């Protein structure tokens with residue numbers, strides 16, 4: 001048997017460097033435990049209550065349009081008077097722009113700056129909003145227009161595009177809410193909206209008039225908040241499911257269906273009955289934008305806050321369930 005002789009000085013060196021490595025390992029483990037990196041990017045806006053997010057990718061930025069829950073705590077309803085806009089180049093840092101649109105900008109409306117969405121066409125920005133109509137009882141959808149994604153916006157029509165008397169499948173007065181708009185690859189624009197019934201209609205090229213009959217889509221447990229988007233050849237119709245709301249989605253190869261129901265996408269969002277999602281692709285990543293009631297200590301169903309987490313597609317085009325986090329987007 002051959003013996004290997006290790007010189008004494010080498011033995012000392014090996015032993016001491018091993019001890020150093022071990023010590024270093026436990027020291028850094030201890031350091032990690034003692035001071036974990038705490039990043040809380042959700043909710044993304046912490047100085048105001050924001051709700052009903054709708055995001056627009058335009059050039060190299062994302063513009064985020066939100067509703068604005070008033071901070072008072074003496075009532076239990078969605079009291080909202082204006083909308084807000086923020087922009088970001090990285091989905092982490094958000095810049096607020098001056099309040100670009102209020103209910104009072106629509107002379108025919110009397111309150112409730114509810115959910116909305118902005119879309120761009122030929123350098124003009126069309127903002128579809130839900131409000132309470134002043135003379136036709138119930139909610140209605142109006143349109144504001146601007147030459148810039150951050151406004152100033154003005155009422156484009158001087159009247160509503162959709163009023164409660166135009167949809168008769170439900171008797172409720174708040175079924176004409178939550179507009180979502182898409183311009184398909186062939187240039188045809190569509191408006192989706194609804195509460196308890198999901199409606200959609202073609203829009204004329206001017207984006208200001210409907211073009212044809214209002215149609216409805218059967219979706220399991222449809223509550224409200226339809227969001228229409230397209231990704232790699234599939235159309236996706238996500239929506240608030242049941243109440244308190246989860247978010248579910250359906251997929252189709254055609255904007256006119258048939259829609260295949262694909263299940264729950266997001267669970268009930270913390271401390272909020274509503275959930276209201278927007279889904280976008282930006283700089284090669286996909287994002288799920290929603291609201292919860294997580295601002296301590298007064299946040300809740302009527303004082304909501306917008307959050308963002310990553311969204312991931314499977315190879316077959318279906319979407320993985322969203323994991324809501326406090327960290328939010330960190331890179």
Ligand code: FUB
Nearest residue numbers: 078114115177225274276
């Ligand atoms: O913000 C008012 C209403 O609450 C919205 O229209 C719904 O989508 C829900 O988020």
